[in-house]
Amino acid sequence: MTVLTVASTPFPGQRPGTSGLRKKVTVFQQVGYLENFVQSVFDTLGDCSGKTLVLGGDGRFHNRAAVHTILRMAAAHGFAKTLVGQGGILSTPAVSCVIRKHGALGGIVLSASHNPGGPDGDFGIKYNIGNGGPAPEQVTEAIYRHTESITCYRISDGADVNLNRLGADRIEQMQVEVIDPVADYASLMQDLFDFDAIRALFAGGFRLCFDGMGAVSGPYATTILEGMLGAPAGSVINGVPLEDFGGHHPDPNPVNAAELIALMAGADAPDFGAASDGDGDRNMIVGRRFDVTPSDSLAILAANATVAPGYRAGLKGIARSMPTSRAADRVAAALGVPCYETPTGWKFFGTLLDAGKATLCGEESYGTGSDHIREKDGLWAVLFWLNLLAASGKPVRQLVEEHWARFGRNYYSRHDYEAIDSAAANALMAALRERLAGLAGQTLGAYTVDFADDFAYTDPVDGAVSTQQGVRVVMRDGSRVVFRLSGTGTDGATLRVYLERYEADPAQHHLPTQQALAGLVAVAEQLAGIAARTGRASPSVIT
Numbered sequence: 001m002t003v004l005t006v007a008s009t010p011f012p013g014q015r016p017g018t019s020g021l022r023k024k025v026t027v028f029q030q031v032g033y034l035e036n037f038v039q040s041v042f043d044t045l046g047d048c049s050g051k052t053l054v055l056g057g058d059g060r061f062h063n064r065a066a067v068h069t070i071l072r073m074a075a076a077h078g079f080a081k082t083l084v085g086q087g088g089i090l091s092t093p094a095v096s097c098v099i100r101k102h103g104a105l106g107g108i109v110l111s112a113s114h115n116p117g118g119p120d121g122d123f124g125i126k127y128n129i130g131n132g133g134p135a136p137e138q139v140t141e142a143i144y145r146h147t148e149s150i151t152c153y154r155i156s157d158g159a160d161v162n163l164n165r166l167g168a169d170r171i172e173q174m175q176v177e178v179i180d181p182v183a184d185y186a187s188l189m190q191d192l193f194d195f196d197a198i199r200a201l202f203a204g205g206f207r208l209c210f211d212g213m214g215a216v217s218g219p220y221a222t223t224i225l226e227g228m229l230g231a232p233a234g235s236v237i238n239g240v241p242l243e244d245f246g247g248h249h250p251d252p253n254p255v256n257a258a259e260l261i262a263l264m265a266g267a268d269a270p271d272f273g274a275a276s277d278g279d280g281d282r283n284m285i286v287g288r289r290f291d292v293t294p295s296d297s298l299a300i301l302a303a304n305a306t307v308a309p310g311y312r313a314g315l316k317g318i319a320r321s322m323p324t325s326r327a328a329d330r331v332a333a334a335l336g337v338p339c340y341e342t343p344t345g346w347k348f349f350g351t352l353l354d355a356g357k358a359t360l361c362g363e364e365s366y367g368t369g370s371d372h373i374r375e376k377d378g379l380w381a382v383l384f385w386l387n388l389l390a391a392s393g394k395p396v397r398q399l400v401e402e403h404w405a406r407f408g409r410n411y412y413s414r415h416d417y418e419a420i421d422s423a424a425a426n427a428l429m430a431a432l433r434e435r436l437a438g439l440a441g442q443t444l445g446a447y448t449v450d451f452a453d454d455f456a457y458t459d460p461v462d463g464a465v466s467t468q469q470g471v472r473v474v475m476r477d478g479s480r481v482v483f484r485l486s487g488t489g490t491d492g493a494t495l496r497v498y499l500e501r502y503e504a505d506p507a508q509h510h511l512p513t514q515q516a517l518a519g520l521v522a523v524a525e526q527l528a529g530i531a532a533r534t535g536r537a538s539p540s541v542i543t
Contacts, residue, residue, distance in 0.1 A: 001158040001172050003076045007151065008032045014040070014147035016140040018345045018486070020126025022112045025062050028123045032153070038070055039153035040146035041108070041127050042077045044139060048105065049078035054098045054128075056090025056181060057110025058216040058279040059241035060117035064088045066110050066125070068160045075171035076154040079105075082174060085181035088163050089241060091216045091280030093380065094185040096132035096373035101184050106130055111216075111279035114251035118244030133350035133374025137466065182223045189224060189380065192310030192372055193387045201390040202230045207270035210382065211260040212239040214246030217276035220379050229386075235270075250277050252284035252366050252378070253543045254291055265289050272389065272396060276378035281346075282366040283378035285385055287396025295325035295412050298362030300403050301384050302331045305360065307391040308384060310372065317358040319349050322455050322470055323482045323498040324364040325412040334407070343457050343469035344484065350374050351461035364414060364498065401509070408504040411516040415539035416486075417495040417530065425485055425493035428533045432471045432483055435527070439473060444523045447475040473527060478502050481524045495534065497524050514542070 011033050014021055021037060028034050042048060053074050057063040067088040074082050083098055084090075088110075090098065095107045112124035127135045127143070135143070161169040161176045169176045202208075208231050212218030218239030225231040237259070238246060249256045252275035264273040264286045273286035285292040292300075302318050305311040318332045319340040332339035340358060342348035346367065352358040353371045362368045367376035368384075385396075392399060439452035455469040470484035479501045486494035499520040503509060514521070524530070531537050 001156055003154055003156050003172065005152050005154050006032070006035070008036055008153055010148050010150055011036055015144040016126060019113065019134060020109070020124050022115065022122055022124040025119055025121055025123045028062060028066070034066055034069055034125070035073065035153040035155065036147055036150050037125060037143070038073050038108070040143045040150060042073065043146045044142045045105065047078070048074075050080045051105035052102060053079050053082045054090070054095055054102070054104045054107030055082055056085035056095055057088060058091070059087070059089050059243065060112070060123065060245070060278065061119055061121065061243040062123050063110050063243070064163065066123070067163065069155070070108055071161065071171055071176060072156040072158055073154065075156045075158060075174040079174050081177060083177050083179050084163065086163065086166055086178050087181075089181045089216060089219070091181070091185070091220060093281055093373055093375050093377040094181055094220070095128060096375040097185045097188055098179070099128060099130065099132040100373060104130065107132075109279070113279050114249070114277040114282060116245070116249050117278065121244065128374070131350060131354055131374050134345070134347040136347055136350070137464065182220050185220060186224050186228065188372060189383055190228070192380070193308050193383045194390065195229060197390040198229050198383070198386045201386065202232070206272070206389075207232065208235045208386075209260060209263055209270045209273045210236045211252075211257055211273070211275035212236055213248045213250040213252065213257065213275060213277065214238045214240065214242045215248070215250040215276065215278045215280070216241050217280035217378055220280060221276070221382075224379065224383070245278065252277050252282050253541065254284075255541050255543070257284060260286060261291070272385070274382040274385070276382075277366070280378050281376045283368060283381040284366055285381070285396070287400070290397040290400070292396065292400060293325070293412055294362065294364050294366045294368065295327050295410060296400060296403070297381065297385075298324070298360065298368050299327035299331045299407070300399060301368065301381070301388070302328055302335070302360050303403060303407070304388050304392075308387045311359065311370070315359040316356055317352070319352050319358040319361040321345075321348075321363040322472065323414075323484060323496070324362060325410040325500050326478070326502070327407065327410040327412075328362065330407045340460070343455065343466050346374070346376055348457070348459070348466070351459055355461045357461070364412070404509045405506050408502055409509045411501045411503060411511070411513055413499050413513055413517055414543050415497040415499070415521070415524075416541040416543070417497075417534055417536050418540040419492040420495060420534045420536060422493040424533050425495050428495065428528055428530070429471065429483065429485060432528055436471065444526060445519050447477070447479060447519070447523060450474050450476045473523075479520060481520055481527065483524075483528060495530070497528075497530070497539070499524065
């Protein structure tokens, strides 16, 4: 085996977005494209000799080829060991778990999360640091700067290792250990939740449907839910990871998880439904003929956290992304703990978790998690709900309605305008920013503007500043309209419009969500002129 130095030139546009670098598979298949980015990661890390790297992905098309390339590059950069999931598979939460458990320098996650897979789909890569979480902006910016001036990359010409066989192999001086992708993660879940109570729940006839969406969480759900907890065989559907996710768009929302939603609305619906996404870090919770919003899910888990053994001591704090509804804020106030409002992106929760300022975190985009790892965690949220259902003996709908009766309901929705012209999207946001200074005090429909700004965040731990994180227009009654461009798409731009209205009166808690928010939808159009600027009369997806 020989370490080769291969001449290369920069590729434009290798700046990581909200959660890594995401492009079409065909872009990543260009000679040197992946290698340039990985070389830039290793150059940013510096001396890697003697260190451990964790590597795995969601099994989408190009995953195996990328794993083999990265293994040969890691060997060329002096890593002592790389832990790689069997078959090249590791969910994003499992990568974080393995990094933390084994004291690794960091890990490389191969995923475009909820984006479509297959030869014509998307691919992605991101680096997670030693705490198990996504690299902070100063690291991702350093990686990007390296990509702009790269002249070569280093790689071993060693043979590919057998990813299907558990055990140790070697490339150059680096040990490659192929590990069970589920084992460490399952052990951690067993420490956090009352598995005996959940087993008893299933033994009593409780029925579950977990939709793996042809993605990475399937093996984790099958092992834990059916194997360890005794859910009936077949409770996990679409549980085998496929390179194209079986044609699914692996984004767990009522539109893309239509099979699950239809099942849960049927006459013989299971007691509980859930779904996860491409890389296993998102979750959707569904009761019989009843969807739970991600914002409500975070608030309900926070209000009932002490039912789970891992959270018996209570919460140190709660953190949510700025666009996420303020339902969790009301729980935090009742518990007497702080609630932190951060930009979108799980990396912003990392410093709060490391500093012991927060215990539970959540994003409106079906992401929930805690200080057990440094990523959001889909199956963790499902297990938390199962623990709550077992402890309370109440169905999903009753738990949610009782929560609303106590705290009030935050009507909430997100309207996505996908694959719109990037120039038009940027012009729309620029026009909104120009109007901000004059909006306070204006009457918009039935609302009066309290304040409007472009959200900026100063990290309370390390002082890092992030600007232009979303335009928010907040009304005097607390209702909000938030506009933000997504950083996770690969085709054009995605405009996300977030709508929130608080309702204290229990008699008004059962309106259809879009009806309750209709006034704010009109305000959003009045403010941004979405139809005129984008040519879209309606959103692509409403969640």
